[in-house]
Amino acid sequence: MAFSRRDIKKISNYIWEIPRDFKSDMLVPGRIFASEKIINDSLKDESLLQVVNVAALPGIKDYSFAMPDIHEGYGFCIGGVAAFDAEKGIISPGGVGFDINCGVRLLKSNVSFAEVKEKIPDLTTAIYNEVPSGVGRGGRLELNDKELELVLRGGAKRMLEVGYGEEEDISNCESEGSLPDARPELVSKTAKDRGRGQLGTIGAGNHFVEVQRVDKIFDEKTAKKLGIFENQVTIMVHCGSRGLGHQIATDYIKIMLDSLKKYGIRLPDPQLSCAPFDSKEGKEYWGAMSGGANFAWANRQLITWEIRKAWGEVFGKSQMASGKALTLVYDVAHNLAKLEEHNGKKVVVHRKGATRSFPGQPVLIPGSMGTASYVLAGGENSLKESFGSSCHGAGRLMSRTKAKKFVRGSTLKEQLEKEGISVRSGSFSGLAEEAPLAYKDVEDVVEVVHNLGLATKVCRLKPVGVVKG
Amino acid sequence: MAFKVIGHTADVKILASGKNRKDLFRNAVLALASLLEGDKKPNAEILEEVEEISVTAPNIDFLLVNFLNEILARSQIKKKTYKNVEFLKLEDTFLLANVRGVRVEHLEKDVKAVTYHNAKIKKKRNGMLEAILVLDI
Numbered sequence: 326m327a328f329s330r331r332d333i334k335k336i337s338n339y340i341w342e343i344p345r346d347f348k349s350d351m352l353v354p355g356r357i358f359a360s361e362k363i364i365n366d367s368l369k370d371e372s373l374l375q376v377v378n379v380a381a382l383p384g385i386k387d388y389s390f391a392m393p394d395i396h397e398g399y400g401f402c403i404g405g406v407a408a409f410d411a412e413k414g415i416i417s418p419g420g421v422g423f424d425i426n427c428g429v430r431l432l433k434s435n436v437s438f439a440e441v442k443e444k445i446p447d448l449t450t451a452i453y454n455e456v457p458s459g460v461g462r463g464g465r466l467e468l469n470d471k472e473l474e475l476v477l478r479g480g481a482k483r484m485l486e487v488g489y490g491e492e493e494d495i496s497n498c499e500s501e502g503s504l505p506d507a508r509p510e511l512v513s514k515t516a517k518d519r520g521r522g523q524l525g526t527i528g529a530g531n532h533f534v535e536v537q538r539v540d541k542i543f544d545e546k547t548a549k550k551l552g553i554f555e556n557q558v559t560i561m562v563h564c565g566s567r568g569l570g571h572q573i574a575t576d577y578i579k580i581m582l583d584s585l586k587k588y589g590i591r592l593p594d595p596q597l598s599c600a601p602f603d604s605k606e607g608k609e610y611w612g613a614m615s616g617g618a619n620f621a622w623a624n625r626q627l628i629t630w631e632i633r634k635a636w637g638e639v640f641g642k643s644q645m646a647s648g649k650a651l652t653l654v655y656d657v658a659h660n661l662a663k664l665e666e667h668n669g670k671k672v673v674v675h676r677k678g679a680t681r682s683f684p685g686q687p688v689l690i691p692g693s694m695g696t697a698s699y700v701l702a703g704g705e706n707s708l709k710e711s712f713g714s715s716c717h718g719a720g721r722l723m724s725r726t727k728a729k730k731f732v733r734g735s736t737l738k739e740q741l742e743k744e745g746i747s748v749r750s751g752s753f754s755g756l757a758e759e760a761p762l763a764y765k766d767v768e769d770v771v772e773v774v775h776n777l778g779l780a781t782k783v784c785r786l787k788p789v790g791v792v793k794g
Numbered sequence: 795m796a797f798k799v800i801g802h803t804a805d806v807k808i809l810a811s812g813k814n815r816k817d818l819f820r821n822a823v824l825a826l827a828s829l830l831e832g833d834k835k836p837n838a839e840i841l842e843e844v845e846e847i848s849v850t851a852p853n854i855d856f857l858l859v860n861f862l863n864e865i866l867a868r869s870q871i872k873k874k875t876y877k878n879v880e881f882l883k884l885e886d887t888f889l890l891a892n893v894r895g896v897r898v899e900h901l902e903k904d905v906k907a908v909t910y911h912n913a914k915i916k917k918k919r920n921g922m923l924e925a926i927l928v929l930d931i
Contacts, residue, residue, distance in 0.1 A: 399805075399911035399928055423906040423930045460830075460870075460901040518871045529904035530931050568870050571906035571930075575863050578910070583852065595856070595910035725806055725931070752902065754832060794904065 350381040356388035370397035384414020393773035394720030400596030403678035406714045411671035417599035420675030422660035423574040426621035427565030429689040430656035434558040438538035446747040449790030451635035453749035457526040458794035464525040477509040480619030484626040498656040502622040508612030520569025525627035527564040529794030536790030543782040566621035573617045577610040655687035659717035682715035682780040693764035698786045706778030715780040719767040725758035732760040750793040797825035811924040818923045827875035832902025841894040862908040906930040
């Protein structure tokens, strides 16, 4: 099914709609938050068709949404948001993504870039050495079944219990780093075996640890409240639940495909595999997904400890190297389903490549490699317009194989280092795949959510050191 | 051409072909191995012990996806890439195979899963079977 601009109705400068009568099985319209340029780009892949397909899922409320970093995924598009009635609607692993609780956390230091500029290359190298990246480079912990169960139940809190964090790491984390309904017994042995050696690792692809400086402050009051000042050194982490989460998704997509007939659900796309939230399969996925989410938060917590260790190695036993040198601003998930109450109704909000942005809550948007990232604050309009959701990043424009035809990893590294960005990466090929030209301009994406009041700009962060797998 | 890696906006696609189902499935396994290894081919291709795999699915297209996901999980858990496949049974909804892998130090690609997205085995005019699979990386 091909889309043309004629199929999309412009509601306002940044809101576009695919009418419900576009396709007979749509239960709600599609609603895309985008600029003119982003909408035109979205016509080049299947992302709009994916918005249409999600609109046909049982129990969907209001709209099938897409954020301005929309691009083609499978099942849901990346940037897809949909809320389903908790009693009558479905839950779909495809609406969460394979990387359950892929997310971002931001740490802040108490130093300015000028104070430590000469040490940034060393810091980047130390982080590269302490935080395993790439594939096959295992973590420092190899968890047995009992230890893994405790992580799946406790998430970031568990890491605190065993000495890998501070109290404010929990209070400044979405959901305090742990979902309460986790059921480790519903996570398969294969998932556990994929993940048990991967805690404290970032993996590869578009995951990273980035040393940054605060380049510009847009909202002085909120920045001050978050403890952010201009030219401050910050560190951002982007990663998820590793092989454990990926396997949970694979397992439950298969389980739910097998049970579709039982619930009379017909799908336009098998990756939209789903089951009623209030069914055996739905509840079991919810329990396993929650465990996967907790693993991801535990992962980012252990990585935080590793980064703090690297920081201490570089800055020595000075005030900068104290335990309080790096503190957590916030941690957000951008691949997750959450049970929330909106307009007095309990709904299961699926955010796949989208971030929760409740009013006042920090929203962390990583840019593509070498470009800016943003801290925003959840906007007043987000609950009204998007079930409290915002974008998650820049969004890809170009495939990995195509990016490698335009860019050589070694050349890109040289170019970034000429721009003052230290790069440590295990793979030149992986670096090329993540070249900035493969992504939308994050500024375009952020302008949309800012102008719509879904999330408003607090500050911009520029990279000075990048660690990738 | 037995297999090829091609582009997809967010992830990657592999194209596998074969003169019959066994050939197609075998080449899809080799495509996955090639993707996982990337430029980091193992120095010596010493096949390790035989592992038995059984997989079910509602149809042959999903059977291929489920089989590759089983191979993927084993690759990551056991740090191997699988190159040798002997099918004991390959029906529409069930597969039983012996596979042998090669130990690797590193995998190049962090493949999350083989997806069902547009997964379809097609017969070309020349009689060859072909499948294009989208992988989440």
